[in-house]
Amino acid sequence: MAEGAHDIGAARTAPRNTPARVSVWAAVLGVGLIAGIFLTPMLWLMYSGFYTFFVFVSGLVAVPAGHLGxxxxKRLGGVDRGAALLGIVTG
Incomplete structure (x- = not known):
């Protein structure tokens, strides 16, 4: 029983790379908005300024957060470095 309790505690104290996760979510949002532009041409014509603004902002969030991630x-031993790189590339 002591082993099982130790495993649960270890899962809670695992290092997290929050900037990498923020970068990925911002990149996913940007890709989703670009897909929305192509899938909904009428909405693009009506709300082009909003789409453009949010795509630009998601890229501005994804790239710096990816670099931080x-x-x-690197300090956490490679935790989520690939996810951060994905955020940089797609951002």
């Missing part, structure tokens, strides 16, 4: 991942 890569740096933090």
């Amino acid at each position: 890569r740096r933090r991942g």
Whole structure:
């Protein structure tokens, strides 16, 4: 029983790379907005300024957060470094 309790505690104290996860979510949002532009041409014509603004903002969030995530991942032994790189590339 002591082993099982130790495993649960270890899962809670695992290092997290939050900037990498923020980068991935921002990149996913940007890709989703670009897909929305192509899938809904009428909405694009009506709300082009909003789409453009949100695509630009998601890229502005994804790239710096990805760089922070890569740096933090290096200190954490490689945790989520690939996810951070994905955020940089798609951002």
